[in-house]
Amino acid sequence: MIWLFIKQHLIWISFFIGLLVIWNLICMLDVGFAAVSIGYLNSVVILLFVLFLIARYFWERPNLKNILLHNSLHDVEIYRWDAYTRKVIELYREQSQQQMQVVQKIKFEKNEEQDELLAWVHEIKAPLTAMKLMIEQLEDYRARNQLEQEWLRLHLLVDRQLHQTRLQTLAEDNRLERVRLRTIVFKEIREFQTWCLEKGIGFQIDELEEVVLTDAKWLGFIIRQVLSNAIKYSPHDSEINVIVTRDTQEHILLKIKDVGPGIRPEDLPRIFKKSYTGTIGRETNIATGMGLYLAKRAATSLGIQLYVDSIYGQGTTVVLKFPMQNEYVQTFGM
Structure with a gap:
């Protein structure tokens, strides 16, 4: 004191x-x-x-x-x-460590589940290939045609599941290269040959000599989903037009146009949402609501703009707008 x-x-x-x-x-x-x-x-x-x-x-x-x-x-x-304060900091550190462990555990389990799903898809491809060979050897044309259609549906479902699983790692699973649109489009059309013959659907195709910089495998997947929808909703004995144009900024536009029932105006803004089937899909029970959703995600990851123009009752046009090379450089840091 x-x-x-x-x-x-x-x-x-x-x-x-x-x-x-x-x-x-x-x-x-x-x-x-x-x-x-x-x-x-x-x-x-x-x-x-x-x-x-x-x-x-x-x-x-x-x-x-x-x-x-x-x-x-x-x-x-x-x-x-x-x-x-020390106690609060200790509790915060313990909580952060627990959260990190939970996140790592979830990520590990998710990777394991993804690996198991990929393994299952690859395993099921073997019997699908065997079934395809057995179907081609059938002499009964009618039976072979029906089996080929069912095989195609199963093949598309397995293929969609495979790409849906790989879509999460698309950034690591892509290879940008110069791709001729004609090669990709014709390859995908051949996949649907049996289905098109059964419905009497033909294709009116431009020369498609344009070359784009993209990933050929994922571009094929996007076109496959668009063609699948076009064939599915096109009436018998109709045509699907595949044309290429350029916009005012010289972007290449690949357009796939059908003369199906079209899309209602209230459904159009939601067609790229997951599991959304739309009015026609609910009425016919033939839509899963996943095709355009997965195509949109893949296109966005590749820098491709995917959009739809449709007039209800007159048909639908799906447009793929490819970026310029300098835009690819900005997107992917090439």
């Missing part, structure tokens, strides 16, 4: 000592004070000042007790807050 008092009055004490030093210097330099006892004067002044400090000490003692009590409580409070 005494030290606290001294610290609070340190300025007074310093002022007094300085004043005393100056007084002694004056007495030593001024001959008028030669007969005065400097030691006596110093002793009297120091004694008076000490008595003054003692009196002030007892006068301020209650306040000093309150200050010491407040400081001790404050120190305790700071200690408590520090302990609380």
Whole structure:
């Protein structure tokens, strides 16, 4: 408590000592004070000042007790807050570690599930290939045609599941190269040959000599989904037009147009949503709502704009707008 008092009055004490030093210097330099006892004067002044400090000490003692009590409580409070803060930080770290472990566990389980699904898809491809060879050896044309159609449906479902699983890692599973549109489009049309013959659907195709920079495998998947929908909803003995144009900015536009029932205006903004089948899909029960959804996701990942123009009752046109090469550079950092 005494030290606290001294610290609070340190300025007074310093002022007094300085004043005393100056007084002694004056007495030593001024001959008028030669007969005065400097030691006596110093002793009297120091004694008076000490008595003054003692009196002030007892006068301020209650306040000093309150200050010491407040400081001790404050120190305790700071200690408590520090302990609380440390506890909060420890709990936060434990929670972060637990969350990280849960995320890693979910990611590991998801990767395992994805690997198992991919393995199943690859396993089922073998019997599908064998079935295809057995169907081609049938002599009964009608039976062979019906079996080929059912095989095609099964093949498309397995293929869609395979690409849906791989779509999550499309950024790691793509190879950009120069692709001739004619090659991809004709390859996909041949896949649907049996189905088209059964419905009497023909194709009116442009020369398709344009070359685009994209991933051939994923572009084939996108065109496959679009052609599947076009054939599915086209009436018997009709045509599907495949043409290529350019817009005002010289983007290549691949258009696939059918003369089916078209899409209702209220359904058009939602056709790319997952599992959305639309009015016609609900009425016919032939739509899954996944084809255009997966095609849109794949197209977006490749920088391709996929959109649909349709007039209800007059048909539907699906457009693939390919980016320019400099836009690919900006998107993929080539």
